[in-house]
Amino acid sequence: MPIPPARHLKYLLASIAVLLAAGPDVALAQAADSVISQPVPAPASTFRTDRPAGPGVRPSDGVGVFDRMGAKLPDLPPEKDYKGPIDEAYGAYQRGYYLTAMDKALPRAQLGDPAAQTLIGEILSQGLGVKKDVKNAAFWYGKAAEGGDPAAMFKYALMLMEGEGVPRDKVKADDYMRKAAEAGNPSAEFNWAQILVADNPGEKGLKLALPFYEKSAEQGIADSQYAVAQLYATLKDLPEEKKRLAREWMARAARAGFDTAQLDLGIWLVNGVGGPKDYVKGFEWLKLAANGGNVAAQNKLAHLYVNAIGTPPNPVEAAKWYVLSRRAGLADPALEDFYLGIEDDQQKAAIEAANKFRRR
Numbered sequence: 001m002p003i004p005p006a007r008h009l010k011y012l013l014a015s016i017a018v019l020l021a022a023g024p025d026v027a028l029a030q031a032a033d034s035v036i037s038q039p040v041p042a043p044a045s046t047f048r049t050d051r052p053a054g055p056g057v058r059p060s061d062g063v064g065v066f067d068r069m070g071a072k073l074p075d076l077p078p079e080k081d082y083k084g085p086i087d088e089a090y091g092a093y094q095r096g097y098y099l100t101a102m103d104k105a106l107p108r109a110q111l112g113d114p115a116a117q118t119l120i121g122e123i124l125s126q127g128l129g130v131k132k133d134v135k136n137a138a139f140w141y142g143k144a145a146e147g148g149d150p151a152a153m154f155k156y157a158l159m160l161m162e163g164e165g166v167p168r169d170k171v172k173a174d175d176y177m178r179k180a181a182e183a184g185n186p187s188a189e190f191n192w193a194q195i196l197v198a199d200n201p202g203e204k205g206l207k208l209a210l211p212f213y214e215k216s217a218e219q220g221i222a223d224s225q226y227a228v229a230q231l232y233a234t235l236k237d238l239p240e241e242k243k244r245l246a247r248e249w250m251a252r253a254a255r256a257g258f259d260t261a262q263l264d265l266g267i268w269l270v271n272g273v274g275g276p277k278d279y280v281k282g283f284e285w286l287k288l289a290a291n292g293g294n295v296a297a298q299n300k301l302a303h304l305y306v307n308a309i310g311t312p313p314n315p316v317e318a319a320k321w322y323v324l325s326r327r328a329g330l331a332d333p334a335l336e337d338f339y340l341g342i343e344d345d346q347q348k349a350a351i352e353a354a355n356k357f358r359r360r
Contacts, residue, residue, distance in 0.1 A: 089119055098129030109140065114147030121152060138165030145176055153180035154188040181212055189216035190224045206231055217249060222256035225249050229261070247275065254285060262289035263297045270309060283310030290321060299325040302335055315342050319350030324357060 089104035102123055108116035117140045123130060125137035138159050144152030153176040159165050160173035174195060180188035193209035193216070200208055210231050216224035229250035232242050247268060253261035262285050268275070269282030283304050289297035298321045304310055305318035319342060322335040339347065 087115070089116060093119060093123070098123055102130065109143075112143075112147065114144040114149035114152065117141075117144035117147065118149045118152040118155075121155065125155070134159075134165035136165075142166070148179075148183075150180045150183035150185040150188065153177070153183070154185045154191070157188070157191075184215070186216045186219035186221050186224070189213070189219075190221050190227075193224070193227070203235065206235060210235070217252070220256070222253045222258040222261065225253035225256070226258055226261045226264075229253065229264075257292075259289045259292045259294040259297070262286075262292070263294050263300070266297065267300065270304070279304075279310035281310075295325050295328040295330050298322075298328075299330050299332055299335070302332075306335070306338055315346050316349045316353065319347060320353040320357070323350055323354040327354070 089101050089108070092098075092104060093101035101119060105116040105119045105123075109120050121137045121140035121144060122128070124133045124140065126132070138156065141152045141156040141159065145156040156166075157173045157176040157180060160169045160176065162168070177188055177192050177195060181192035189212040193212035196209040196212070197205040199205065210228070213224045213227045213231065217228045226249075229246050229248075232238060232246040232249065247265070250261050250265050250268065254265045266282045266285035266289065267273075269278045269285065271277070271282075283301075286297050286301050286304065290301045302318045302321040302325065305314045305321065307313075315338075318335075319339050322332065322339055325332070326336075339350075342350075
């Protein structure tokens with residue numbers, strides 16, 4: 001069932017990183033002699049340098065044409081004949097024939113088929129080929145949730161949390177979110193972990209949440225991969241084999257495009273926290289996050305250019321990234337002093353470059 005995941009709880013504003021920083025019972029590994037200075041805290045972003053590192057990772061460059069030239073690709077494995085029942089409603093949905101999907105699913109939904117009920121809920125909630133109808137979508141999601149469909153339980157729980165199409169009911173929402181998580185829905189696993197953290201402050205909530213973060217991370221949810229990396233790095237009494245996997249999980253989240261993970265992975269590599277330093281790869285990850293618009297990464301990248309860490313010195317590039325982060329509200333007295341100390345033509349070139357910047 002191709003239902004887009006809603007990974008973030010809108011009512012839960014505190015991220016796992018904030019909880020780790022604030023929790024009185026959580027021991028944080030302190031980074032000594034950080035080569036990246038800490039900017040003045042500002043609402044625009046938060047940044048941490050007290051996280052561990054491991055083997056270096058860099059963005060994949062892929063396999064080039066010259067790497068493949070002359071090499072015979074392996075044969076694909078033979079496809080197994082599918083002999084199970086064909087779901088014509090879902091087939092129509094996946095091909096974009098939403099009205100056909102609705103017509104085929106409705107009779108089954110009326111007879112109590114949870115999968116068909118979920119499909120109708122999705123079509124109505126998204127307004128796919130029909131007028132968007134959140135109230136009726138909630139009705140069908142509710143019926144499918146009662147029938148035990150994990151995707152429907154997850155979507156219905158979100159609607160109950162937000163009062164979307166149904167009266168707000170946190171108790172009922174939590175119950176369905178828990179059931180969906182226990183049934184293996186990866187987005188529900190992440191959200192249920194977030195609920196456990198919010199409802200159980202400190203290390204207790206983090207330990208309760210960790211198994212659900214882990215299951216969700218294994219299924220590819222980048223937010224959960226980031227959370228697992230943080231918890232493996234900070235929670236006490238975890239097996240050493242888990243602690244050693246912290247950077248691997250951070251790298252997975254970074255490769256998935258999670259800019260906060262890209263930022264942290266870059267910091268881990270540059271500062272060598274928990275492993276060897278790799279300035280070049282750290283620079284590459286920070287630049288990737290900065291190009292994506294991460295303000296803290298833009299600030300950190302400016303420091304790397306100033307100090308020629310992982311890259312040749314470049315005052316114009318340093319000033320450009322500082323200007324961008326400053327415009328976003330991230331103050332940094334050290335970079336301000338640097339900026340005021342460069343030549344006027346360099347300042348002008350940096351401002352022009354910042355004005356031309358577009359997120360890549």
